[in-house]
Amino acid sequence: MLKPNIVTVIYWIAVKTGAFDKNGLDIAENPFPSGQTAAGIEQLLRGGIDFYLGASGEVAHANSRYVEAGKPVPLALIEGGISSGSFFVLQDSLRGKTLDELRGMKLRIGLSNPSSYHLILFRAFLRERGMTTDNFAWEFLTLGGPEMLPAMVSHQLDGFMHDALTTTLAQRANAGFVFMSSNRGDMGENAKHLPGTGVCGNRDFMQKNSDTTRRFTQALRDASAAYAAAPKAQMVAIMAEWSRQDPGVIDDMYGNFDPRVGLTPHAAQIWWDILGSAMLARGEISPKLTLNDVFDLHYVQQTA
């Protein structure tokens, strides 16, 4: 999983609340630094890891290459977050400007990687308005989440697209303001329900170990239930430990971030309609790729 990265904190909640133990799983962690989403997927493809918690777009990219080659798709998104949690933060000096006004400005926008989930979501938002990022005079610079705030403070960046934690840190440092937030509905009503965190697995492994896979997804759902039931202070402590942040930061972020998983067919369809379409329009994925090539919801227990 990506570590330290707030989007994968459900894993740590599962560890701390004993959800893996309860489901009879002994987990070995294999962390990848923020922004290195491709490395995790590569390991998943090679069989170096069994499951991967991180972004979701890379599964579609990787599977698309197999579809183009006429081969069976190797990976699947089997679970996902219940909230997209995508934020577009800008320097305070840009406050009050509209997207149209910002479009022609030479802004330097930070991203954790070139196929960032946040960028794909922004592209999807633009696409609905008949635009692409090529219509913007912006530079998209890749740098790890932890480096975004220092880069903002030192005015090397005019903004960034990242998660709730980096956004909270920027707000606490008075380095910027939230220009757009998927949770607020700025990127469309449906974008609120996008699965932000992706839990991916290797299809071969999952087929051979379907019981283990079910127990793994169940552990994450148990952790989600524990999160909902636990006092805030307990969860703040767990999240602070995982993200290596001050509990005060997590406390500030708490209302803007929901770490729980609970992927539904409806959420998968929203993912496909918004992110899948944006990737398809840009040529990142094959037109032959289908929703079922990306998602496999067999392993999660769907509740009504």
Added chain:
Amino acid sequence: MNTIDKITRADIPARTSPGYSQEDFLRHVRLRGRRIRIRRILRGGTGILVILLVWQIMSQVLDLELILPQPLTVLRNVIRTLTLTEKPWLYGPNIYVHLSHSFLRAMTGFAAAAVLAIPLGLAIGRMTTLREYVMPSIKGIYPIPGIAWIPLAILWFGLGDAAVVFVVFATTFFPLFFNTEAGARMISPTVLDAGRCFGARGLVFFFRIVLPATVPYIITGLRISLGGAWRMIVAGEMLASQDGIGYLLMESRFQFRAVDLMTAMILVAVVGYATEKLIVDTIEKRTIEKWEVHSS
């Protein structure tokens, strides 16, 4: 360059041996030179063909098309990329913009390193006192890998060209410096004495004796540094840039397009090779061959 290729009529006596004329000998030398060139091309070509064949077999037999695309697939992609017909193009500006930006960054860092490393290497190589003061510091910094400078370069220069250029500079400086320094330090005392005996002093001594004697080492340093510049430009652009060949490599990795990755790698290799031919070979021709100096 093989010296036999350069033999002229003036280099040989009018009659070499009974029954053979000067013309016969020159024809023999030319034929031999041509045979050597053909042999080199054939051997080099065979080496490349073997690599391509192994590559093709591995890709096909082991069914590795997605992680090791076949040579022909890559070649087609190289052509499509260079003719700007690659669809979809997911990497921002066209390939020539990426290549030219990488080239400019690599050459700026490399040139800055050369401007500093060569005079410093010559001075330290010839001045024992200066060497004793400076060498421990330089040797202390030398083991730091180029890639380790990247975070610091971003802090110092921000995200952008300056950081990448600095990292290239930090990588290319040392091979050039150490080669130049060694060359200047190891000039044969006989050569130096001969120069002094002929009355060479000051700048004349430097330009006629020290510099020509050091040039083979400088050329080696330039060659190693230039390769280092290309290696580091890719790493630097992966972390602190939004264009260039390193950026293209990173983006294609995130798109899981091995064929684009290999295309970018081949283009780096070709441009790197061409740059070396253009810069180092030209300098070599204008110095080593002109001055007829050779490393001992």
